Amino acid sequence: xxxxxxxxxxxxxxxIEEMDREELKELLARLxxxxxxxxxxxxxxxxxxxxxxxxxxxxxxxDLVDDILDRLExxxx
Numbered sequence: 887x888x889x890x891x892x893x894x895x896x897x898x899x900x901x902i903e904e905m906d907r908e909e910l911k912e913l914l915a916r917l918x919x920x921x922x923x924x925x926x927x928x929x930x931x932x933x934x935x936x937x938x939x940x941x942x943x944x945x946x947x948x949d950l951v952d953d954i955l956d957r958l959e960x961x962x963x
Contacts, residue, residue, distance in 0.1 A: 900950070902957050910961075914954045921947050 928939040
């Protein structure tokens with residue numbers, strides 16, 4: 887069974903509302919890299935519990951990326 891790396895769980899949820907533009911861009915780059923790494927570990931069996939957990943983690947990361955992009959857009963970037 888492949889190991890699922892829990893990138894979506896942070897010690898604390900990132901406070902993106904309090905981050906400046908540069909901090910957001912750095913976090914965005916790190917999250918995109920983590921999504922790439924997670925994609926490399928995609929389980930083959932789409933019907934497995936492992937795939938379900940992988941999908942939940944992937945979706946959480948993508949949601950955070952979307953939140954950051956919305957925040958950057960709101961800042962005029």
